[in-house]
């Protein structure tokens with residue numbers, strides 16, 4: 001079962017800010033989301049958090065998870081931009097591995113009803129803050145690939161940016177997509193053309209999924225576009 005972040009869901013905005021202030025350093029980052037200027041709550045020292053996690057792992061501490069959620073990845077901006085092409089308004093959308101929640105926030109600003117999820121709970125408080133303007137359309141939950149299930153919930157659209165970066169995650173990711181994709185639904189994953197994601201695309205083509213790929217340029221660096229991977233279940237599956 002998934003654990004809803006109920007500890008945060010009942011708090012008002014000032015209480016959320018107070019709680020965030022008592023955790024790690026964070027700030028509001030001006031960010032283009034759904035083609036408008038918004039702000040996203042982000043960790044202020046993602047590199048420091050990663051170094052700290054590495055130090056604790058090296059010291060033998062068990063269960064320390066790399067805080068990859070703390071960085072804002074270009075793949076999220078790419079998938080956000082790609083949503084210009086997707087009929088999303090009024091639809092139920094699941095974001096997996098949401099990190100700072102850029103993509104799910106974009107989907108909500110575009111009129112979708114969005115469940116933003118990550119495997120770790122650390123980013124979820126910041127996601128609550130970022131999505132506060134569209135909170136009536138958003139739910140924020142913990143969802144670990146292949147471990148948790150949102151009971152009985154199926155989504156016609158699932159989004160995930162930069163969630164294909166670890167080979168060992170792929171089977172659990174696909175399990176999660178299979179568990180939550182509605183019949184006839186579509187998954188959109190993005191990545192910055194990592195070599196590992198080339199391998200993912202070869203791997204997924206051997207599974208009962210239909211796969212198509214496109215790319216989208218970003219204004220900050222048009223020489224490094226973002227790949228959009230579109231998946232749907234094969235009709236034979």
Ligand SMILES: C[S@@+](CC[C@H](N)C(=O)[O-])C[C@H]1O[C@@H](n2cnc3c(N)ncnc32)[C@H](O)[C@@H]1O
Pocket residue numbers: 068069070071072073074075076096097098099100101102118119120143144145160161162163165169172
């Ligand atoms: C590279 S970050 C991308 C974050 C965000 N989607 C973005 O593009 O900015 C990968 C995300 O996947 C999440 N993640 C890693 N392993 C996971 C798992 N087993 N289940 C669910 N989420 C996971 C991480 O916590 C992190 O937020």
